[in-house]
Amino acid sequence: MERLQKILANAGVASRRKCEELIAxxxxTVNDKVVSELGAKADPASDVIAVNGKPIKQEKKLYILFNKPKGVITSxxxxxxxxxxxxxxxxxxERVYPVGRLDYDTEGLLLLTNDGDLAHILTHPKHHVPKTYLATVERVPHGxxxxxxxxxxxxxxxMTAPAEAEYHDIDPEGKYATxxxxxREGRNRQVRRMFEAIGHPVTRLKRVSFGGIALGSLQxxxxxxxxxxxxxxxxxxxxxxxxxETNISE
Structure with missing residues (x-):
């Protein structure tokens, strides 16, 4: 037996949060009976589970790496x-959904999947999965x-958690630096706000790695x-x- 929202997310119905909203x-329905309790469980192998009257089906799990262009909405x-x-x-x-999000003006690595469990793990605040960006900023920030x-x-x-930051490229004339x-956090527009806080606004932002998966040469x-x-x-x-995180808190 599994939680109903987990079954729905694994079937590619929607993200786990959206599935909770559908249940509420x-x-x-489970075996033609409306279920509105978020703690409800079902057996995907034997129970007939439907959303808006349409039975769900277990979809093949897909895991996709996408190089998101600037000006595309993560939805x-x-x-x-x-x-x-x-x-x-x-x-x-199969229907796939973005894992987390990249801002409209941000480009680069975005994962999409219909594996609700993995998406939940990767985006949950307690799982500080590393995300690496190349941020081109105005002028050259001192060390x-x-x-x-x-x-x-x-x-x-x-306060933000400690980040890893190093020079990637520096303009000889000092007009910009990458x-x-x-x-390891996921706050709204966090990287842009961090650089604004040190006085160097971001002019271009590209995510190049997520959880150790690199964007590489994907166009x-x-x-x-x-x-x-x-x-x-x-x-x-x-x-x-x-x-x-557990070791740090102990």
Whole structure:
């Protein structure tokens, strides 16, 4: 027996949070009976589970790495008709959903999957999965400012956790610098706000790694399936981060 929202998410119905909303709204039935309690459990192998009267089916698990272009919304749909990441997945038969999000103005590595369990692990606040970005900023921040990022900077929603930050490229004329920065949090527009806090606004932001999975040479707007080794690496990254947090708190 498994929790109903987990079964729905694993079947690719929606993210786990959205599935909880569907259950609470009374849109899910188990063996023709409406179930609206979030703690309810069912057996996907023997129970008939339906959403809005349509039985769900267990879909093949897909794990996709996508190089998101700037100006694309990290969502499966958009009420305003703007371009979303799933517009680039037309040939993918199963429904997939973004793991976390990249801002409209941010480009680079985005994972999509219909594996609700893995998506939940990778995005849950307690699993500090590392994410690496290349941030091109105005002017060249001195080493002391990078040290501030490494120790944590104060934002309007509190101090950030320590980040890894180092120079990636420096303009000889000092007009800009590209900094490689790795964070283990997922606050709204966090990297941009961190650089604003040290006085160097971001002009371009690209995510190049997530949980040890690198974007590599994948072209902008293209996607590929993750290998079995990469999927395991993501699971290991989440498990490792969880163990590290436990050790720190003890």
């Amino acid at each position: 709204a009374g849109k899910v 499966a749909t958009d009420p305003k008709g703007r371009t979303v990441v799933t517009d680039f997945m037309r040939e993918v038969k 002391s400012k990078l040290e501030k990022l490494q120790k944590g900077v104060k934002l309007d929603d509190g 900094i490689s920065i790795t964070i 902008r707007g293209k996607h590929r399936s993750l290998t079995a080794e990469e999927i395991q690496k993501l699971r290991d990254a989440a498990d490792g981060a969880s163990r590290e």
